[in-house]
Every structure is written in structure tokens, then in C-alpha cells.
Amino acid sequence: MTSDRGLLGFAKLKVAAAVVGVLAASLVGAVAFGAIGAPSVEGVDNGFGEVTEETTVINTNLTIYNPNPVGVQLGGTTINYTVRMNDVPMAEGGGQGLSITTGNSTEAFTTKMDNGQIPPWWASHINNGEQTTVTINATVETSVLGERQFDLTQERNVKTNIIGEFNSDKTRPVNAENTPPTASNPILYINRTRADWGQATNTETPIGMQFQVYNPQLEPYVITELGYEITMNDLNVGEGTTDNSYVIPGGDTKTLQAQAIIRNQKLDEWWVSHLRNDQVTNLKIEFYARVELPTGNTIRVPLDRLTYEETIETDIFGNKNASGGGSGQATPTPSGEATPTPTTTPTPTDGGIIDTPTPTPGDDSTPTPTDDLI
Incomplete structure (x- = not known):
């Protein structure tokens, strides 16, 4: 039995x-x-999570559509996704095993981005005309349903205009306290400013600057040093001085050349402040000059009228203002254009040994001709 x-x-x-x-x-x-449809990737949504000095968490929601009337447990399935910014790999992640219900299913993943990738990305952004293409690619491979593979690629463009507003033809007087008996304020006029990016590397980002300076005095001045300090969200990312001195004869103009340097090794720290400030950065460039007077005395003059301030705002994944605070809850757009709106704050504050300038009667410009920039 x-x-x-x-x-x-x-x-x-x-x-x-x-x-x-x-x-x-x-x-x-x-x-x-074709009697049973293969699942497909419908969307990949990324958002920034916790950020530390070393890493940035990226939260990813992967939406998969199953056209079949029954759900499938795909134990033999692997998911891989990458986030690149101008072809610089920023994050890679994935996992194994999917539980796909009928219709749409959302799988959540997290990965950590190495903040050490920020300097090479920044260099690519500057060298690409302050433009970044954010590329998100998700690939799902499964041994179920006949060794299927399906993927989705999304692209988003991010643009900034960090130093564009530095280019100005506005005349700005420079006043100093304790001027010698042979001089009077303003001791100088800045008639024109220009700036452009040099070739950025992983270690530094140069900014070429020009200042057209007019000496309204009878005696010549010697500018022995032009110094600068660059801060991003109050973090010092660069400071230095020019190597050249310039003699400006009385009643004449000279174009001063200077090169400011952003130290890219500071940019991973800046990145933390940028994300914690909701992807907003306050950039400030401050200047000073050392002027040798006809008496032989040298004075340090803060050039507060040249202080440059700019607000840089980005929306890397395009969902910063969506519900969930950009943590991966927004509906993704396969391709789109970021609309960061740089805002210039042209009104500087006077301080130090600078007096409040007295506007030239009838006009704010220098009454003498100005030369073209060299």
C-alpha cells in the first residue's frame, strides 16, 4: 500500500x-x-538626499510598466543605472530582484556619490561654456521572458552664467582716505571691466580679468599690486595678487591685466554648501589695490566699487521645487532644460578706507576719453 x-x-x-x-x-x-508583453522602463527619477563632506546620497525611483494581467517576481533580474554630468561618472547603482505588479511598479534605490568627482565635473562645466548635460541611464536585464533587456536614457541641460555680468562699461570712482595734499578724491576711476574663463583643470579654474583705470590727477600713480578674494557661500575658494605693477600717468588711462584662480580642491566643500542651500550659491569676488603715491607712500585701497556678487542656482535633476523636496518623488521628464537664473547684485557696500563716492555732476562717466582694452 x-x-x-x-x-x-x-x-x-x-x-x-x-x-x-x-x-x-x-x-x-x-x-x-507577442501574446504577452515584455515589461518596460517608464521613468527614472533621481533626487539628492543626505550630503556629507565626503559623499552625496542620490535617491532613485525606477518605474517599470508590466502590460500583462498578472504580476511577476523576477528573481533573476538585475538593474543598473548611472548618472553622468558631461560624461563625468557621478553615481552608479543598481540591485537584483524585482517584484513587478500589473501596470506600473516603482522600485527605490539609493547610491552614494563621491564628492571627489565635483572638481572634474566643474572643469567640464566651465570648459563647455558653463553648460552641463545630465545623463541618466537605467538598464534592466532579466532571464525571465526570454533573456530580455530594456532601458531608458534621460538627458537634462543645466546652464549658468557665473561671470557674465562682470563685463561692464560703468564708470566707478575710487576714493581713499588720507589723500596727500597733491591729490584729491576720486584718486582713480574704473571705466571698464571684463572677465572670461581660462582653461579649467581638475586643480584650478582661471579667470582672466581686465580693468581700465583712469588717473584724474596731475601726478602719476603706480599700482604695485591688485589683490582678490573669491568666496562661494562664504567659503574661500581662491585668493591672490597680480605679479605686475602699472604706472598710470596723470590724465591718462591704463588697462590692468589680472588672473584670478579658483582652487578646485575646495569645490567638494562648496558642493556640500550648494546642496544644503537648496542648490543656491552666493558668489562674491572682492578686490583691493596697493597704490604708490607721488610722495613715495603706498596705501592699500579696497576697491569696494568693483565687488562682484552673483547668485548661482541650479536644478540638476529638474525636480527641486516638486513635492518631496527633490528627493525622487517628482515625475521625470526624459529631456529638458534647466532654467537657473543667475542674479547679479551690482550694488556694493562701501567700507574700510573708502569714502562714499561723489558722483560727477551731470554724468557718472569720466570726462576724459577712454582707450580700448588692450
């Missing part, structure tokens, strides 16, 4: 295995002939 039951059970197992085999073959065949 026991033997008969064992044989009967074994026969039932064989029948069941045969049925499973037939069903699996039918399923694969149905897929092959």
Missing part, C-alpha cells in the same frame, strides 16, 4: 513538472509571438 502511494505521488510530481515545463515553454512562446 505504501509503495503504491509512493508511486502515485511520484507520478503526480512528474505530471506537475511536465505542466510547469509546458507553461514555461508556452510563456516564452507567447512572448515570442
